[in-house]
Amino acid sequence: MSSTIDRRAVLRGLSGLATTSVLSGCAHSSASPRTNVIRYQGWSGEVLYPELAEDLGLLGDVRLEWIGNTTSGPQDIQATVTGDTDIGGAFNGAIVRLAAAGAPVTAVVGYYGADALSYGGYYAMQRSPIRGPRDFIDKKVGVNTLGAHYEDVLAIYLERGGLTQDEVDSVQLVVVPPVSAEQALRSGQLDVSSLSDVKREKALAHGGLRSVFSDFGMLGAFTAGCYVLRDEFIERNPETTRQLVTGTANAVHWAQTRPRDEVVARYSDIIRRRGRNEDLSTVSYWRSPGVPSPGGLIQDREFTTWLDRLTTSGRVAPGAVDVRGLYTNEFNPFRASAQN
Structure with a gap:
């Protein structure tokens, strides 16, 4: 990682x-x-x-x-x-x-x-003490890239939570490929990780994670x-x-x-037929x-x-x-x- x-x-x-x-x-x-x-x-x-x-x-x-x-x-x-x-x-x-x-x-x-069904969330382990904006100070947060969605949404959440710019800057953003985000969180390499859509649903199905906040919960549908x-x-x-x-x-x-079932079936068929050696199980969480x-x-x-x-x-x-x-x-x- x-x-x-x-x-x-x-x-x-x-x-x-x-x-x-x-x-x-x-x-x-x-x-x-x-x-x-x-x-x-x-x-x-x-x-x-x-x-x-x-x-x-x-x-x-x-x-x-x-x-x-x-x-x-x-x-x-x-x-x-x-x-x-x-x-x-x-x-x-x-x-x-x-x-x-x-x-x-x-x-x-x-x-x-x-x-309401598809969104980007920020997740911690069930036992984690992180529950609000101030709990992010000096913590490691996994994102898929810098200067994009998950950094900007997190910044809005922290600013609305009353953090100063220095406190916002203390949050350490760690670039993690989306396929590795769940494991990095579970292994303790991250305190919080951003998870979205099918990868979020798959991670939640494994249990033990808790949502801290989501972009939909904060900004509504967009x-x-x-x-x-x-x-x-x-x-x-x-x-x-x-x-x-x-x-x-x-x-x-x-x-x-x-x-939904028709969309998932179509997506599964497309992935199977294009032959790129991909994980077919993920699309079932769409x-x-x-x-x-x-x-x-x-x-x-x-x-x-x-x-x-x-x-x-x-x-x-x-x-x-x-x-x-x-x-x-x-x-x-x-x-x-x-x-x-």
Whole structure:
């Protein structure tokens, strides 16, 4: 397992990487050909909505090309910026950070978030004394990456709990791959670990864990992350973009409206047929899409929560990011129901 990390140093590194990515992405874009092939990174043991859309026959003549797996949203969208992939997905706060660095990307459809059944929680062992914000001081908390969802949600929880900035900074964030988070917590290497969706349900089924708080409990239902495309990709491939986003939005809606058992069966079949040597048991713990808006429609509020924090903390200059410029619902067939 990774050792404790200086999160401020890593965030500075991520900021530099984002800036570098912008430059290399611009250089790459000048030679990008028109295409109907979408290169993307997957997640082990999970089905992405573009993958579901392809399996449901919703992408028309657009074809997906899997180039490997990722374990981090920020890495996924950085790969999109540099042109190594055509589509990537990440926490909306990470998209804000990348946009503030000048990255030429646009969010096109929401793909994960929080609702009553699917959410991100922070868990301790049943015997742990950690029960409230002040109990986090000087403790080790496992997250899948820095500068993303679980760090920002935790910071909001601690700030609302009355902790000073020095006390918030005393909390040691430890980067742990999601597949290792449960074991790291049970072995005592972590005091608290973030767990979400199928991995959370699987860990809870093993017993002995207790929820400290969750993003849904604190913020209610919200879309937390979106798929992004490079602006030049959208400009060069408007029809491919429309087919990709329309199909993906319809796949989100399919998962939102079909019985759970049908969704799980479809996901299991997709994972089995694609032959990536994955754990098939995890998908059986799927509960819901966790996307509250129809077809993954995007709204301002899904970015302003994180932009306000970044601005207040000085990590993004006031006025540096226009929320309306971060996303578009233009290609989403459910846009008529948008509440913007």
